[in-house]
Amino acid sequence: MLSDFSLKFQAEEQPERPLWRAIQSTEILHFVRSLLLAYDVIGVQKKRGRLVLDSLQDAADLVLEFPPAVHSPKKFLFPHWDQLFRFKLDENILLEAETAAPPRIIFGMHPCDLHAVKILDDCLFEGETDSSYRAKREATLLIGVDCTPDEFCFCTSLGTDRIAEGFDLFLHKRDGHYLIQTGSERGRKLLQDHAPETYDGPEESPLPLQVKQCDNKIKFPFESLPNLLEDAYDDKIWQELGHRCLGCGSCTLLCPTCYCFNVQDKLEISMQEGQRIRTWDSCQFDQFAQVANGNNFRSSQADRQRHRFFRKYKYLWEKHQRTACVGCGRCRRECLSEIEPVTVLNQMFADSPQPAETRPGSEYQPQMAQIIDVEQLSEKDRLFRLRLPQSIDFTPGSFMQISVFGLGEAPFSIASAPDGGNEIELMVRKAGTLTQALHRSRKGDSIGLRGPFGSGYPLASMHGKDLLLVAGGRGLLAIRSLLQAALADRHNFGRITLLCGARDIEALVFPEDLLDWHRSELLDCRIAVKDPDNSWGIPSLDISYLFKDLDIDPQRTIAAVSGPPEMYRQVNPLLFRMGLAEENLYLNLERHMKCGLGKCGKCQINNIYVCECGPIFPYSAIKHLGEAIER
């Protein structure tokens, strides 16, 4: 999520077109001299024999070609010791806000560190903007400079070796001189005011995006990192790292994007006044996740290393769609135990069970499943029982993609309950060519399957509750899966009520099951059919009539409603009138889920991919989406 501030940075401050000018070393010297009159200029310089990033006193001290080992500029944007406010312990406690940050220029930041600032922006402007960071960020101009990766850098694996925006100026090294590129209006103005001769110099042709070379490489596309970690929560590698790690916290302190902090009060010696400060903390420290009674929620070093990797490559990816690692290599460069993220990730990848995923397009390749039974449910509907090569784990409401080679692929709700085995049931209604072809399949044939996809009903959180299941037409497919799961575990649920409606008797799927459920003592099953000429002799009613004498306890009921949108428009208000909470109503928002991978966009409801986040949603999560159930 971008705050107003970062929008301002990215939209308003972006100049129409970057300027490109040649700048000689002597001009850079004059430029820095001029800047020193107006700004605190931070640059790499030699101090006590070491290259460090610090306030420049003399422009001649500035080093522009420096190794990636120099510590990151985080310390100037998010310092280790940051005063939040001062207080005075008079009769009335007096608070003084932190004064504004000094106007500052960081002259010489490698592309990875510029990317790191974007990550800090993501994290610290999200939600409640961190005003102390904001003050420094607004008062600081960033000037990028080319770098040469060393053996620990792996920026090329993360795409952070190159940068097109996120700086005010950037210096590209050429033979014997530099090309300076503007990246913002502030940067353009800075060049105009402090290096007017360069600014007025001839236009140079823009360079293509500068790409680096690193020998240290992640051997798979970095986009797979969140999924890789998802499956590696219990990997043995965390124990290995836990045994190697000293817990010294150097990795997080040196990381240009780690910003977790502690807040403390520091009293002056007078004990009459003091400051509330924040200092860098580290998830690698013993007490980081410890609470007042002594419990520690990440008690082993293995837990802490895992947390670090998950935060870098998964948690923040899921929030901001980029890794919180920029491949600068600082964590490894100064780690006495030589814990190297690239080695860890590559090893994890090599140990991961799906090497097929590396093959381009493999996520679209179905596996073959055998038809072990075919049941004719009605004239148009057939139920296929399929056996997969391995067991299948899913939540009721998930779906599979069935392939018929030559005709394509289509999504089908899983109609059976998850039972930990390798068999599932899919109902196919004969309609188009693909479903007709499926109807021609016989027991013993093989068909292509991909999945399971999607997120279904959270069964465990429904334990102990009454279930009110409302199905319209083919909406019964997902409901059947849920009901079968609940009946298999009957003692864990309270009352179960199934209300099922359809246009006519032919539109009722699973008629035999419905009759069984109607007769069963385990649930209350009521059926309504609109068509007056129905052969079952049940009253011809709209589904809303089934609610008339319905007696539910809204406090302990979870409702799962699955059917066409017009049914939701009709049924939802009835449920809310009965006192059901919005978060206790689950809707099935199936769309045309083509790829199942959250990519193709066909199933998208406003900004949400149904195939990833649904198709089962709590009403509270989708009520703000205009495309969800409105006409």
Next chain:
Amino acid sequence: MKMKVGLFDFAGCEGCQLTVMNLEDQLLQVLQHIELVEFRELMTETAEQIDIAFVEGSICRPGDRQRLKQIRQRSKVLVALGSCADNGGVNALGSDRTPEVLRQQVYANDLPHLYTETPQPLSAVVKVDYRVPGCPIDGQEFLAILQALLLQQQPELPAFAVCVECKLAEYPCSFDYGQVCLGPVTRAGCRAICIDGGGHCRGCRGLIDNPRTSPYHRILEQHGLTVEEILDQYRTFNVSEKAP
């Protein structure tokens, strides 16, 4: 009512007391909040009742035990000041041989006025409530601990290792220079002053609560060091403590 504070000393170089005196202006400011009732380096007065006693030095001479017990009796809170008081410090270095042998080796004569027992930390004799570690102590840490006690808070020492302070100050790692360093297992709070001075950490502030022994040993081996070599370093200040 100002808290009554006393400073006491046993066997040691008095460097920790000097560190307190060197606080100068800050010490004068502190005097607005405490009543200094006993401090041999500064004054001749003594006191019957003490709220906070800071005790420097290790216990080794005849009569030390009795005097320490009396200080404990007079004091509400007793704080070990510096390595010698905290864990025996460098005084305890010779504890691998008897005091008689040591005396012969050092002085080659039997000098009765130099009779000592093996130096021990305060905690071997009395209950120690809190400690200010280090050889010498860090003056600012002393002030922070005193301040916490005046506010009746639990004084807290950093729980992390000296490595943190090296990284924050951007000092190069001693291991990169082939030097044995106890920084990875030693409690921070010294601002890595020895590494800043071009040296390495000898562990004067004692171990962190949870030293990672096995990765540390592996690192020593990788740098061609034996555990015995690092123990030699470690024993400089921590003879009486369990090794990392």
